[in-house]
Amino acid sequence: MESYEINLKNANPTIENTFLTWNMQKNWNPIKITDANGVYFTDSYGKSYLDMSSQLMCSNLGHGNKRIINSIKNQAEKLAFIAPSFDTDIREEVSGKLRTVLPDNLTKYFYGTSGTEANEAAIKIARMYMAKEHKNKIISFYNSYHGSTLGSLQLTGDYRRKLTDSYHSASGFLKVAPPSCYHCPFNLKYPECNMACLNNIEYTIKNEGNIAAIIIEPVTGTNGVVIPPEGFLHELRRITEENNVLLIADEVMTGFCRTGEWFAVNHWKIKPDILTTAKGITGAYAPLSLTAVDKKISDFFNDNIFAHGHTYEAHPLVLAAASAAIDEYKDKNILENVRKLSKLFSGRLNELREKHISVGDVRSIGLFGAVELVKDRNNKTPFNTSDDKIEGKPMIVNKIAKYAMEHGVYLNTWLSHFIVAPPLIINEDELNSGFDVIDDALKISDMEIKI
Ligand SMILES: Cc1ncc(COP(=O)(O)O)c(C=O)c1O
Incomplete structure (x- = not known):
């Protein structure tokens, strides 16, 4: 008993008893x-940090x-929880508001609590709907992330799937080469390439024969704002329609104004059959996700069981956050x-590429950007790869993030790039001060090349 108490005194229960994911x-x-508060957060020593990545691209x-805080509080006092089979004011309210911001063909919604869950629901819905055609396979891109559970991780193309493949794999999931021009999988150049990546997708669809859906991030998120x-x-969209394949847009990261449209598909006026979103739907004040489907799919479930659900589906507290968040997006003209x-954002990113020899490419849309670091611009050699990460080797992006934190700026890093995605309420001065620190931090990767 005594030694247990002594141990507790010395230990930090967060580190001792919980996982770093x-x-x-x-x-x-x-x-x-x-x-x-606002675009800043503060540590226990009172030091504040400018949040240049909206935490996990969600705040x-x-x-x-x-x-939003008051909306959650008021809902907690009124009705904190009720089983999802009941109707509530807040469910009516949020569902009505979502109709005003989602692509107008998406009229029926399933509420979950994470992007992962939204994509799990999307896979099941697509397969249930396509079962009549005996189609069950789902295509996704090699540079994607769609979630961490059994199904959503099988959709995922990046190294996180490989980490668990040996004990976690499932059948019916195929990957194809993505439309990633900086690292073209076919070593071609746009537009002379005639989008060989598209031909590859069409070829795969036709030759597999039983593809139920393709899931895409309309703008690839974590894997580099592609x-x-x-x-x-x-x-x-044309290929999927001609081949009777559902198009699922994963807008978990790109939804809710991040790219300069309510949803990234709007930039190209594409209407997916299913859209998933999370993160920005509540501005990350509460864990909510959405799987939205069009009328043909929703009609299908009038006479077929919707074989899916969670205890916390349409949880009132979480919906209260979404209701206020949608009002904030609109009223603050986000x-x-x-x-x-x-x-200004893309201008500052371009300056980084011009100024720093270690910056191979920068990409952005709206307030969603990536800075890709290379050892050698001609060969586009990354500083680090997924193997380095898996082996626990030091990563250059972590050195850059550490410098930025020391100078009061938070950045979300990946393998050989980092994401710049500040809260969408940021102003010009705040944005410039964040970029000034990033500019200084990039001397670290420049130095590695000169050595
Ligand atoms: C595009 C995309 N889909 C799905 C997910 C998974 O969402 P969550 O972490 O909320 O489960 C993420 C998370 O970053 C994402 O970026």
Whole structure:
């Protein structure tokens, strides 16, 4: 008893008793955060940080938003929980508001609590709907992330799937080469390539014969803010329609104004059959996700069982956050702010590429950007790969993020790139001050090349 108490005194229960996700546990020494307001958050020593990545690209409305906080509080007092088979005011309210912002063909909604769950629901819905045609396979891209559970991880193309493939794999999931022009899988150049990646998708669909759906991030998120070339999504929509394949748009990261449209598919006027979203739907004030389907799919379930559900589907507290968040996006003209700042944003990113020898490419749309670091611009050699991460080797992006944190700026890093995606309420001065620190931090990767 005594020794247990002594142990507790010395130990930090966060580190001792909880997991750091997607990482080895041994060197975890997290900064303790005690407060957050607007585009800043503060640690237990009182130091504040400019949030240049909206945490996990989700705090779109910044921190400490009173309207959303009060909406959750009021809902907690009124009705904190009721089984999902009941109707509630808040469910009516949010479902009505979503109709005003989603692509107009998406009229029926399933509420979950994470992007992962939204995609799990999408896979099941697509397969249930396509069962009559004996189609069950789902195509996704090699540079994608769609979630961490059995199905959604099988959709995922990036190294996180490989980490668990040996004990976690399932059948019916295929990957294809993505429309990633900087690292073209076919070593071709747009537009002379005639979008060989599209031909490959069409070829796969026709030769497999039983493809139920293809799931895409309309703009690839974590894996580098990869924007498809002009014409790609239009043609993909045509191919899926001609071959009776459902198109699922995973807008978990790109939804809710991040790219300068309510949803990224709007840039190309594409109407997916199913759209999934999460993160920005509540500005990350509460865990909510959405799987939205069109009328043909919703009609199908009038006479077929919707074989899916969760205890916390349409949870009132979480819906209360979404209701207030949607009002905030509209009343604060968030789209306008994103569109206005996107020129400054892409301008500052381009300056980084011009100034720093270690920056191979920058890409952005709206307030969603990536800085890709290379050892050698000609060969586009990354500083680090997924193998380095798996083996626990030091990563250059972590050195850059550490420097940025020391200088009061938070950045979300990946393998050889980092994501710049500040809260969408940010102003010009704040944005410039964040970029100034990033500019300084990139001397670290430049130095590695000169040595
Ligand atoms: C495109 C995309 N889909 C799905 C997910 C999974 O969402 P969650 O982490 O909420 O389960 C993510 C998470 O980053 C994502 O970026």
